[in-house]
Amino acid sequence: MHRRSMRLVAVAAIGLLALTGCGKKGRHSSGSGGFVSGGGSGGSEPLASPSGLPTDLPTDLPTDLPSGLPSYTPSDLPSYTPSPSYSYSAPPTYNSDGRNDISASDCDYDESTHEFQYTLTIRNPETQTMRYGISVKWSDQSSSSMLGSDYESVTVSASGTQTVTATSYRYLTEQTSFTCNVDSVLKFPN
Template identity: 80%
Template sequence: MRLVAVAAIGLLALTGCGKKGRHSDGGGLGSGFVSGGGGGGDTPLSTPSGVPTDLPTDLPSGLPSYTPSYTPSYTPSPSYSYSAPPTYNSDGTNDVSATGCDYDETTHSFQYTLTIRNPESQSMRYGISVKWTDQSTAGLLGSDYESVTVMAGSSQTVKATSYRYLTEQTSFTCKVDSVLKFPS
């Protein structure tokens, strides 16, 4: 009987049953169980097999440092700048000179020779309005509209013409009424 009692006490000592603080109910930190465990388990989690437990704490000194032999250089992409279109005066009156205000009796037409000089750095289109007026009555005798393109820095000559049959001696004036210009 004594032998059975000694064996039972020995068995209890080996398994750890009956000792306080050996088991946990899962509540509280440091209980030996992973957070979120089912609580009340008897066996703590163990380390998976094959994972080394003795990892090095510092790196060895004297390791060779790697410096690349090719250092890439950065080439910036080309920058684009916006340049405003050239400015110009849309009133081209100063670009036009006129000569030869006349009436041709054989063709029954008023005539006026216009010379357009384009001072701009681009080709321009000119719209020129010409009027012939009776000096005594200030009445309109004729009109013409010429549309002409003049290359940059050059000049061009055109003849404005208005047909009208005159039955009596008439005194008249020729006038460039308006000149509008715009890039062509």
């Protein structure tokens, strides 16, 4: 009986050696330095928690925090359509021929300056400021040939009056009879 117990012990020892792998010669690692990558379950001891982490997290956080931005669509916005704040009225009418607005006087020749002179007074009857373009001519009375001309541009306020002197240089060598004429007057709003 003693022999039989020895055999059982020997068989149990061999089985234990076979399970643990001890006693085998020539065993080498696969070249990974003896470490196995990955998170297998190879150890019998549990992993330890990292140190320095807080363990007492707050539990009294508010639960009524706003969630996101307010939502609206462009249709919620008030619509605005501009409306014109003016009314159209027809422009005032006026006579573009301003010859009736002009009176002329002092048709003369100044021998010291060798200039023809003609004084024009413009009376604007309109309710708006007007610009007058006035063409004046001096003519030889005997031959009707032109001796000189001038163009004046005059602005006259509404219902106002303006006086200008039209001039034209001409050196006369003999006594000459001449006439002064307002040739044309164009009138338009300024």
